[in-house]
Amino acid sequence: MKAETLPQASPAAPAAHHGHPHESAHLHVSGEATYVDDIRELAGTVHAALGLSTQAHARITALGLDAVRAMPGVIAVFTAADIPGSNDCGPIIHDDPILADGLVQYVGQPIFAVVAESHELARCAARRAEVAYEPLPAVLDPLQAKQQHSFVLPPMQLVRGDPAACLAAAPHRLAGRWQVGGQEQFYLEGQISYAVPREDGCIHLWCSTQHPTEMQQVVGHALGLAANQVVVEMRRMGGGFGGKESQSALFACVAALAASRLRRPVKLRPDRDDDMMITGKRHDFHYDYDVGFDDDGRILAARIEMTARAGFSADLSGPVATRAICHFDNAYYLSDVDIRALCARTNTQSNTAFRGFGGPQGAIAIEYIIDSIARELGRDPLDVRKLNFYGGEGRDLTPYGQRVEDNVIHELVAELEAGSAYRERRRGIAAFNAASPVLKKGLALTPLKFGISFNVAHYNQAGALVHVYTDGSVLVNHGGTEMGQGLNTKVCQVVANELGIPLAQVRATAADTSKVANTSATAASTGADLNGKAAEDAARRIRLRLAEFAAGTYGGGSIGADAVRFTNGQVEIGETVQPFAELVIRAYEARVQLWSEGFYATPRLSWDLSTLTGRPFYYFAYGAAVSEVLVDTLTGEWRLLRADLLHDAGNSINPAIDIGQVEGAFIQGMGWLTMEELWWNKDGRLMTHAPSTYKIPAAHDCPAEFHTRLFRNHSHEDTILRSKAVGEPPLLLPFSVLLAIRDAIAAAGDGRTNPPLRAPATPEAILDAVEAVRAACGEGSRP
Incomplete structure (x- = not known):
């Protein structure tokens, strides 16, 4: 594995624009870094656990907790009736109860909390509850929710130009359906809150959260306290990825409720299984698209409807859908578009923020479409991409009305194309595939343009x-x-x-x-x-x-x-x-x-939610990646052989940290698109709820050749030291992995047939696509 050579900064090196070590690196490697569960417990600390619903949608007709209270070490049991203030932890719309009150809406929804002398005693007691349910119809499929017009928010639509007329007049037209799955955040440190009562009814809360102020607010609302009575402290998290932005609120509220009522310190640390059963994930998306293009592959019009699995409540689905709409264009100028987003209500966990926040789900759709256009026309996908890039007279305005003023995508892609020997490798792969009936190689280069800022102005x-x-x-x-x-x-x-x-x-x-x-x-x-x-x-x-x-x-x-x-x-x-x-x-x-x-x-921001237009982003970050894969068409197994990444971090404050972020995002995004598969059974129970049943990338999934560089650039805007954000944008780089796999599958047929490859591209999905390609080409299922 090889990254850009970055000499470690000496103690006398200038503070900025050098690769200084992470300020807590020595604490991480020595085990001295203090996370919430490492805080020395105060005298009298007790532990909480949650009792969870076993039904996807039902009324609770009886809740028997006597057996829970009778368990050894149990101190108290709390239900929704014990919450003195608002029984809600929804970040925007107040539709997300802390504890279910008479109605459960997904398997894993917390119904009550038990407090005991130890973590294990609390967990054991929580499982002794006797709950009687009256089952209600459950909707587990977002497309079923769409058919029933069941949404957590009103549908969104952004139209520019006259897409219907342009589609009708286009020389070529391509329509289809596609889907991309969700993703578990899988932070190494799970959700945890430690609440300590202070004098005068105040609460001091240590919470593994990305949003301390929101935790202060929801705890205050739940307990009927003013904000100045709640202190939230957070030194470090063991990962968050968006899963600890709003979803930490339930755990914070329960711990604070118990601490307030018992006047004792209370820690709530769910086991990994419970954590994954309770919390929301990245939204999976279903797409219906229709695109018109000319003989060269230039897009003339596009229409897309994106249906996201919101889960049982709104959570952050609205902003996620908005970002998906604003990133459907990715790096391409689209003159006439009709972009729609639907947030489908399902009886599953309420999905939430995840690195990229809807941007990856929006951008990958246009990449899949362009990949299909290129194969329809028999052209190299890179050439079709370059033809559609932003740039040139009248081709710098996004569908939502923001001008692209800092465009470097042409220079960046040209640098990566040359540095990765893309054209030579493309020819070599064609020769390899012609001589190899079972193993097929694929190659793809994909770009990214990612907007930076909250799309709600006052958060900036x-x-x-x-x-x-x-x-x-x-x-x-x-x-x-x-x-x-x-x-x-x-x-x-x-x-x-x-x-x-x-x-x-x-x-x-x-x-x-x-x-x-x-x-x-x-x-x-x-x-x-x-x-x-x-x-x-x-x-x-x-x-x-x-x-x-x-x-x-x-x-x-x-x-x-x-x-x-x-x-x-x-x-x-x-x-x-x-x-x-x-x-x-x-x-x-x-x-x-x-x-x-x-x-x-942040200056120069504006956004009109009613029209989905304005200037929601201060600037754009850019990047591109080339991925080469090897696919076994008999087993569906695949391997990433080489990855070349080039990312725009502006005038990087810390190149070493930024390269780590780029590579980490690439591997995490690759996991989302190729192996991390969420699966609910017919009863609505999440079956992939532990490391034993949910696969994330490991060290052996990294390519043997891994070349990562930062693009030399200074931010067009007055950002901090002219740097650019590098947390979310590089998660779009592994689009190249998915499309390289698709390229290899196409080679199992005539090379011109578009493989119907869903994401994640698990071995099963790959085999399905291989069979479909061979059937379309009139070939047997075996070479």
Whole structure:
């Protein structure tokens, strides 16, 4: 496995734009990193477990909990009736009960909570409940929900131009159906909350969450407390991927309820099976599409209807569907479109945020369509892609009305095409397939354009606190959450860069709602963009105060504050040089304020939800990948032989961390599209609810040749140090893996037949597609 060569930064290296190690790397590898379950338990701590529904849709006619209360070690049992405030943890629409109250809507929905002296005792007791149900009709298939017009939100539609007329007049037309499955977040650290009662009815909550402020709000609403009575603290998560944005709320509320009622510390840590049964996943999507194109493959019009499995409640399905609509274009100019999104209500877990937040589900549809167009015309898919790229006169406006002002997709793809030897390898693969009747190779190059910002404008804000101590060390606190992605590292780099001091002098503390209030979720790839800018603002205020003090004290009246330089741990005031720490102590003695708050609000954003138009994104990130696969057409097994990734991270703050994010997203997205299959049985029970039944990529799934580079580019907008977000966009890079598999399957026939390959492309799905291709070509099922 090979990545771009990145020499480790020395301690004296400039803080920004160098590959510094993750600020907690030494704690991760030594086991000293403190996660919520590692916090030393306070005296009197007890443990909670949840009793779950066994029915997909039913009324509860009787709830017998006496056997639960009688179990050894049980202290209390709580139901919806014990919640003093609002029995709801829905992030937008209030349709998501904390504990089911008379009606269950999916298998795994929490009905009650039991509190016992230990985790094991609580789990055992929870299974002793006697629940009587009156079954109700259950809808498990999103297409069935669509037929019944059962949606959690009104359907969405974006129309530009006259797609109906353009489709009718197009020289070529292609219509079809396709589907892509959902995905379990599979964070290494599961959902967990630890609630401690404080004086005057207050609650201190440690919670593995991407959104501390939302947890503060839902706990306050559930318990009837003001926000200033609830403190949520989060030092680090063992992964989140969107699954801890809204879905941590149920666990936070139950732990806080029990702690408040019992006046004892309460920990709620569900086992992995319960976690996966309770929580929502990435939305699976079903597509109906119709596209018109010319003889070269240029798209003239497109119509698509995307049906997403929302689950039993709305959760974040609305924003997910909106992002899918806004990313259907991916890197391509579409003049006349009709894009529709439906959020189907099903009696399954309420699906939620997942890395990419609907963007991958929208963009992969157009990639599948272009791949099909190319095969219909007998052209290389890369040539059809390049023909349809944004760029040129009148081809820079998205369907939702935002102008693409920072387009680098042409240069980026050209660089990757040459660097990966795409054309030569394409010829070599054709020769290999001609001589190999069973094993077939496939190759694909796919691009990405991904919009960065929350598509709700007021979420695009952040605050930070920076403290400079008299020894020259610096402490920064911000509203973002660290889930392993290196956010704290980047924010520390930004602060060190602004103050001109070594990175080792700066430390970040836990996200804490009592320090920085009203924070946005660490999501939508905005963590570094927002919190880095807020921290930079705070550090700059301190630097300007220090510069004014230094100019007045050492400048002799001839040097202004704007001429004072902070660099390499020194402060230069004309010919005078002062160590940073010495200037700080002098400033303190002169009563100069050495701490400051900072704030940032992303500019130039607008969005009209009623028309689905505006400027929802501050900028776009770009990238492309080439993947080469080998498929066994007799077994459906496949292997990724080589991957070449080129990604636009702008002027990267930390190239080492960014390359790690790119490669991690690529493998995670590959898992979504090829092996991570969610399956519910006929009763609505999720059968893939543990590592034993749900397969994620492992080390051996990484390609032997793995080439990853960052595209040299500076952000077109005034982003933090001209960098670009790198959390979600590279999850679109493994589209190339799925389409390379499809390319290999096509080679099992005449090369011109489009394989009906569903995603995830499991061996079963691959074999089905191989059989369909051979049948269409008039061949037998065996070579």
